[in-house]
Amino acid sequence: MTVPGPTAKPVPEPTPETQPFWDGCAAGELRLQRCTDCGQAYFYPRPVCPACGSVNVEWFTASGQATLYSYVINHRPAPGFEDEAPYAIAVVELAEGPRMMTNLVGVPNTPEDLVLDMPLRVTFEPRGGVYLPMFTPAREGSAP
Amino acid sequence: MSGAPGVIIAGAAETDQVGKLPGHSTLALHLEAAVNALRDAGLSTRDIDGIATVSAPGPVQVAHALGIVPRWIDGTGVGGTSFLLHVRHAAAAIRAGYARTVLITHGESGRSRVGATPYRGSPSSVTGQFETPYGTFGATTTFTITALRYMKDLGLTPEQLAYVAVAQRRWAARNPRAAYRDPITVEDVLASRMIAYPFHLLECCLVTDGGGALVITSADRAAEFPKPAVHVLGTGESSETPLISQMADFTASQAFRRAGQDAFAEAGIGPSDVGHLMIYDAFAHVPIYGLEALGFVARGEAGAFIAEGNTEPGGRLPLNTNGGGLSYTHTGMYGMFAITESVRQVRGEAAAQVGSADISVVLGNGGSFSTAGVLVLGRHPR
Numbered sequence: 001m002t003v004p005g006p007t008a009k010p011v012p013e014p015t016p017e018t019q020p021f022w023d024g025c026a027a028g029e030l031r032l033q034r035c036t037d038c039g040q041a042y043f044y045p046r047p048v049c050p051a052c053g054s055v056n057v058e059w060f061t062a063s064g065q066a067t068l069y070s071y072v073i074n075h076r077p078a079p080g081f082e083d084e085a086p087y088a089i090a091v092v093e094l095a096e097g098p099r100m101m102t103n104l105v106g107v108p109n110t111p112e113d114l115v116l117d118m119p120l121r122v123t124f125e126p127r128g129g130v131y132l133p134m135f136t137p138a139r140e141g142s143a144p
Numbered sequence: 145m146s147g148a149p150g151v152i153i154a155g156a157a158e159t160d161q162v163g164k165l166p167g168h169s170t171l172a173l174h175l176e177a178a179v180n181a182l183r184d185a186g187l188s189t190r191d192i193d194g195i196a197t198v199s200a201p202g203p204v205q206v207a208h209a210l211g212i213v214p215r216w217i218d219g220t221g222v223g224g225t226s227f228l229l230h231v232r233h234a235a236a237a238i239r240a241g242y243a244r245t246v247l248i249t250h251g252e253s254g255r256s257r258v259g260a261t262p263y264r265g266s267p268s269s270v271t272g273q274f275e276t277p278y279g280t281f282g283a284t285t286t287f288t289i290t291a292l293r294y295m296k297d298l299g300l301t302p303e304q305l306a307y308v309a310v311a312q313r314r315w316a317a318r319n320p321r322a323a324y325r326d327p328i329t330v331e332d333v334l335a336s337r338m339i340a341y342p343f344h345l346l347e348c349c350l351v352t353d354g355g356g357a358l359v360i361t362s363a364d365r366a367a368e369f370p371k372p373a374v375h376v377l378g379t380g381e382s383s384e385t386p387l388i389s390q391m392a393d394f395t396a397s398q399a400f401r402r403a404g405q406d407a408f409a410e411a412g413i414g415p416s417d418v419g420h421l422m423i424y425d426a427f428a429h430v431p432i433y434g435l436e437a438l439g440f441v442a443r444g445e446a447g448a449f450i451a452e453g454n455t456e457p458g459g460r461l462p463l464n465t466n467g468g469g470l471s472y473t474h475t476g477m478y479g480m481f482a483i484t485e486s487v488r489q490v491r492g493e494a495a496a497q498v499g500s501a502d503i504s505v506v507l508g509n510g511g512s513f514s515t516a517g518v519l520v521l522g523r524h525p526r
Contacts, residue, residue: 070293073341078281
């Protein structure tokens, strides 16, 4: 038996319908979809509007602004996260409405520092050939 | 459904033991549960013409292992509530004449992982792209993530959340088969190891091995069986989301609500008619969401309702009387054990028997608020 080496963190594999999202992340933009019939903005990427069933949907660049909707601080690390536990797994609410899961960077991952509804902004971290959207506290004067 | 022929649970049983069973494969747990449920119904495998279970091992494997050539198959696999959906689907099949006597089985080597399917996910799935990269690691990191939002919006306190585990331990103390029976306090819960803030170890379900099975048939045969018939009075099912991050409102489950409304409407009952309740408790907050979704309390009131003692022994709404997933057993897909306890209560043969179980309701969850099933079971036909 060999001792396993450090496990890498999971890397997402884009599919054709999600590729524009990941291309956006690589370009430093958070791209979402919006229905051109009913106006609904939504996430995760898919070719049908979840509000009205229309296939008339388009990509747009979101502001990157969000608020902290909910989170846990995980003490049993997933493979690849051993050095970071305890770490927060968060769900943020984007200014445009949709929510997404993320990690919170540039802030201690403690209950005292992570206050629900605190303002956040997107930042992108490279991992295995893609860039992952992460969120960090939005500070006075910081660009969105 | 008014006027539809009645359907009953004629047999219900669990494996001889639940807990740590490294001598049993997943399939062996299914088969032991099946044999026990058939014995409970006074039937043999030759009487079964319909089969339902989840993969793996799935209905084809279970039917073949038992020598059953079914004329009706259901492999619905939507997590721990699947068995409640099997009951619902079996009831429809029996009414339609597609099957006469259906066997539903559960077996899971959740702790020992003997003959178990490995957990795996594809990095190109929606979950693999948009949740797994952030370090999710099983239900302790996903099912739990709604709770802080609920606590902020509706005022649930850490002590009230902890009390869910305290109340259920009081039931487990009366159940000789329960994994944990010693009394605990709110302080004990809050002092237990942090698993995923705000959840401590004692607010998370067990991980065990075990199984259970049911025999479903038409109510006109009720007198043929050795045990009192348990009538399936109403059923409901629903789904909300495969991704916990996309649950529409982190303070309420749409799937719980829809499944409950349909089951109560079919049974022609309301919350005040219910004398015994099982709500799938993978984590301490789930019974809180369940009580509110089913209309037993108003939104935001369930934490206080439990903390005031209403659901524990001596309370007016006995809830999770086997001790639940928190203290009795939790193989991974616990829903079967919620049904078997409900059946025991309706029959009057439970370890912690309550006096009010003429109508019992079971709410099952699958995944992390992904799916739901509800059964209304009764001692008498509607």
